Amino acid sequence: MNLTRLVYYSQRNPSEDLDIKALIETCKRNNPRLHLTGLLHYNGDHFIQVIEGGRVEVSALYHRISRDPRHSNIILLSCADVRERMFPTWSMALHQGMDEQTRRVFLRYFSTDVVSPETVNVDTLLDVLQDLMMETPTKLTISV
Ligand SMILES: Cc1cc2nc3c(=O)[nH]c(=O)nc-3n(C[C@H](O)[C@H](O)[C@H](O)COP(=O)(O)O)c2cc1C
Known part of the structure; x- marks a missing residue:
């Protein structure tokens, strides 16, 4: 079946607690059984x-994530069929x-290090x- 890749931008909600390790644990728990990958x-x-x-799985997860109070102002940057995964x-x-x-x-790639979600080329x-994934491996939490 086809593969879909979705990319979004959102802002952290400073009035909600954010435990990034716990968040990644949730991803590790849920994403593999749904054959979801990403960064x-x-x-x-x-x-x-x-x-x-x-x-279907990408769409369902995006709707779940978009209701999460830990972030706000979500902007969908792209959602498209793709031939292969980028982060398999x-x-x-x-x-x-x-x-x-x-x-x-x-x-x-950009003139500044601040991504502007209104104009960024996806x-x-x-x-x-x-490149971040390949060049800054120590920053990545392995999560296969
Ligand atoms: C920035 C961000 C990214 C998230 N990414 C994922 C994800 O990739 N997979 C996932 O299952 N939940 C993700 N979540 C959490 C979901 O919003 C939701 O809390 C979670 O899927 C609920 O799973 P649970 O019922 O197993 O606790 C993310 C939340 C935020 C704020």
């Missing part, structure tokens, strides 16, 4: 998440923070996330 980038202020899998071995890779190495990757953003 979650969290820089302390906002999230960018890529979710890949079957159309990660039930949800986590990339956290904005250190120098991360900033360099953003500046390789294909370029996916290039950034793939």
